[in-house]
Amino acid sequence: MKTNNNKRTRREAKAIQLACLLVWGTILLAGVGSINACSKEGNGDGAKTDASKEVVKEKPQYYKVKNVELGATIDPAMAKHGTQIFDVTCTGCHKYDEKYVGPALGQVTKRRTPEFIMNMILDTETMIDKDDTVKCMLQTYLMKMPNMQVDEKDARAVLEHLREVGEKK
Amino acid sequence: MKTKILSLLAALGIGSMVVLITACPSAKNTTADAGDAAQKVYVAPGKQDENYFFASGGFSGQIGVYGIPSGRLLRVIPVFSQDPEKGWGYSEETKPMLTTSHGFIPWDDTHHLQLSMTDGIPDGRWLFVNGNNTPRIARIDLTTFRTTEIIEIPNTAGNHASPFITPNTEYTVAATRFSEPYTFENGDVPIASAKENFKGALSFISVDKESGKMGIKFQILMPGFSYDLSHSGKGASDGWFFFTCYNSEQANTMLEVNASQKDKDYIAAVNWKKAEEYLAQGKGRTVKAPYMRNHYSDETHSATSETVETVVTLNPAECPGLVYFMPTPKSPHGCDVDPTGEYIVGGGKLATVIPVFSFSKIQKAIADKSIESDIAGIPVLNYKAVLHGEVEKPGLGPLHTEFDANGNAYTSFFVSSEVVKWNVKECKVIDRAPTYYSVGHLVVTGGDSKKPWGKYLIAMNKITKDRYLPTGPELTQSAQLYDITGEKMKLLLDFPTIGEPHYAQMCPAEIIKPKSRKTFKLLENKHPYVTLGEKETRVERKGNAVHVYATAIRSHFKPDNIEGVKVGDEVYFHVTNLEQDWDVPHGFAIRHNENAELLIMPGETQTLKWIPKKPGMYAMYCTDFCSALHQEMQGYIRVSPANAKVELSSNAAKDKKPQ
Numbered sequence: 153m154k155t156n157n158n159k160r161t162r163r164e165a166k167a168i169q170l171a172c173l174l175v176w177g178t179i180l181l182a183g184v185g186s187i188n189a190c191s192k193e194g195n196g197d198g199a200k201t202d203a204s205k206e207v208v209k210e211k212p213q214y215y216k217v218k219n220v221e222l223g224a225t226i227d228p229a230m231a232k233h234g235t236q237i238f239d240v241t242c243t244g245c246h247k248y249d250e251k252y253v254g255p256a257l258g259q260v261t262k263r264r265t266p267e268f269i270m271n272m273i274l275d276t277e278t279m280i281d282k283d284d285t286v287k288c289m290l291q292t293y294l295m296k297m298p299n300m301q302v303d304e305k306d307a308r309a310v311l312e313h314l315r316e317v318g319e320k321k
Numbered sequence: 322m323k324t325k326i327l328s329l330l331a332a333l334g335i336g337s338m339v340v341l342i343t344a345c346p347s348a349k350n351t352t353a354d355a356g357d358a359a360q361k362v363y364v365a366p367g368k369q370d371e372n373y374f375f376a377s378g379g380f381s382g383q384i385g386v387y388g389i390p391s392g393r394l395l396r397v398i399p400v401f402s403q404d405p406e407k408g409w410g411y412s413e414e415t416k417p418m419l420t421t422s423h424g425f426i427p428w429d430d431t432h433h434l435q436l437s438m439t440d441g442i443p444d445g446r447w448l449f450v451n452g453n454n455t456p457r458i459a460r461i462d463l464t465t466f467r468t469t470e471i472i473e474i475p476n477t478a479g480n481h482a483s484p485f486i487t488p489n490t491e492y493t494v495a496a497t498r499f500s501e502p503y504t505f506e507n508g509d510v511p512i513a514s515a516k517e518n519f520k521g522a523l524s525f526i527s528v529d530k531e532s533g534k535m536g537i538k539f540q541i542l543m544p545g546f547s548y549d550l551s552h553s554g555k556g557a558s559d560g561w562f563f564f565t566c567y568n569s570e571q572a573n574t575m576l577e578v579n580a581s582q583k584d585k586d587y588i589a590a591v592n593w594k595k596a597e598e599y600l601a602q603g604k605g606r607t608v609k610a611p612y613m614r615n616h617y618s619d620e621t622h623s624a625t626s627e628t629v630e631t632v633v634t635l636n637p638a639e640c641p642g643l644v645y646f647m648p649t650p651k652s653p654h655g656c657d658v659d660p661t662g663e664y665i666v667g668g669g670k671l672a673t674v675i676p677v678f679s680f681s682k683i684q685k686a687i688a689d690k691s692i693e694s695d696i697a698g699i700p701v702l703n704y705k706a707v708l709h710g711e712v713e714k715p716g717l718g719p720l721h722t723e724f725d726a727n728g729n730a731y732t733s734f735f736v737s738s739e740v741v742k743w744n745v746k747e748c749k750v751i752d753r754a755p756t757y758y759s760v761g762h763l764v765v766t767g768g769d770s771k772k773p774w775g776k777y778l779i780a781m782n783k784i785t786k787d788r789y790l791p792t793g794p795e796l797t798q799s800a801q802l803y804d805i806t807g808e809k810m811k812l813l814l815d816f817p818t819i820g821e822p823h824y825a826q827m828c829p830a831e832i833i834k835p836k837s838r839k840t841f842k843l844l845e846n847k848h849p850y851v852t853l854g855e856k857e858t859r860v861e862r863k864g865n866a867v868h869v870y871a872t873a874i875r876s877h878f879k880p881d882n883i884e885g886v887k888v889g890d891e892v893y894f895h896v897t898n899l900e901q902d903w904d905v906p907h908g909f910a911i912r913h914n915e916n917a918e919l920l921i922m923p924g925e926t927q928t929l930k931w932i933p934k935k936p937g938m939y940a941m942y943c944t945d946f947c948s949a950l951h952q953e954m955q956g957y958i959r960v961s962p963a964n965a966k967v968e969l970s971s972n973a974a975k976d977k978k979p980q
Contacts, residue, residue, distance in 0.1 A: 239853070241901070253877065298905065300902070301840060301842075
């Protein structure tokens, strides 16, 4: 069994909190609230979602990569390297145009910031744990994206590859 | 009730030893000292143990890894025995590891463990273990906790005095417990000609400093005795190696009686630095003796076997100063060297004393030619001349000795079921602690090294009887943990062990833990059948061989639908685990396959062979619970008759899809 102990503890803590709420008779409201919170953003990942409709309430906090500088144009050498990494590391779960194990990534650079993408690759566990968008996506996919131990240089190359794929459309 | 009987016996003035022996079955209610024992072995949930304890699995052929002080079993490392759970000896990659000059041998009997050492202190790189039955030595890589090399030892029967190592891991040794004709090819002689024809080979196996790779450097041709146990010299005695031997009577039947005739057998003191000089002088003789060397690579994730054709032998009669015999009372077993290297302790199974030899006295006896006799050109040193002292009335059936850093020794006593603590310099007994029951080996943290960490002692007992819930006629073996920080030893814990542990090694976790590997890097995978990403998945036919280039990631295989496999095909599933996350192996099994499963670590490729015998639909699935959708990690292989016209197809990325 692969479980994250910290996560489990946190989940248990949440369960206790929920139980307390139940005692106070507010569980119904709390429950509806949490489901509603994901109804828009939860599907904000596939080909069919209109990215413009996503509402980012506040700037999310990233823990590993704070800022990503993008070149004005695509760096072809970097994108080529990124393609190789993507093929080996990502295609087990991601396709470009359709939902597979995880969301389609052909247009991901249009709907996610470079920081989101970099942190999703490099700081996967924290994103799953803390990022509201990713938390909601988990309700759709039920499969936690694994950390594939890609280093920052390779992750940046994957981002460049995804920019290139996005521009071709 | 039992306590009352014990008190009564004591009151009658019967010696404590007799009480122990006669009261053995009555001791069943004896428990650890109630005091703070529980606190000392309690490792709270989520906390980790302070020591690694590696115990040989004996007839299981494997190694058990435990945490101390809790006694929790952490892992069973497959070594000489096939392990279907891990695919060890079943996957195509691991089969060569169990190959010998006599074919594929799926079992052995592991006895003794040694951690690699630098300057006489365990360095946490490798763990060596002997195979007793089909003589072999295995090396475990302690970054992966897997067997990475197995070398066969030719001209050896019962490789028991093995794989003890020199202080800088220059050599590990092997020895023959059954004297036998030298070489195996010359073995077709009457057994009654043993005295004339049988020899005892002692092998010195060099270990490469960087890679750890083993190679037999030389064999010393000794008289046909039974070489039993050994330990390397260190500190003062660095450059020497000590081997006990019994059956100097050279009996070939009923050794129980016939090998116990003489008052003394021997410890052979071997000057291995001298051996190197003789080799350099060309005194070695090359003899045909084919043996195999198997190596597992973490780059190709595969094992390869090679045959080495010859060994170099040294004859002590032609090499003065290479070997000396020291008379040692009554069929000595254990052969242990104290942390300074000055004292060598022999455990005479049937002796009433523990003899302690002094290395400086050995040197003096050699210089003074204090020699009693000569056996086949090997000088026998005078017992009194080399003796430091004897521990009087230590107990019954002394076997093995370990040491702490304060000049104390701890000896196991099989017959009287106890561990006895004694002072090495004074040869005086300090304390004794009962074991339940019949202790064989014992181990102290770093207790055979130059700097014992001490603190814990573990007795490994041969008989458990009533110590655990009964499980039919066959019972677990038992280890018992003692606190040795004080003057008196304190029993803290009983815990069960796998197989039958003989020797063990124990060291602080910090020596090994930081180097422990988490995954294999996918992009560094050099397996000939690796599938680097799902885009590369495919199925290929070459005659009646079908190669499936498959990937596994939470939670699907690609391909998971295959058609066009026919009865009698040799199907090879080369499964690459694409995960790069710690603790996410995937398992792989096929219905009705006359084989085991695969257990594939992240970034690794392993191959399962399958020869379908009947047409039909064959399910395959992941056997290791990998995610919430683990149950969905499954697929189908359609098998058609040998003459069917179904074309090979699959839903792999590169294949023609099934119709």
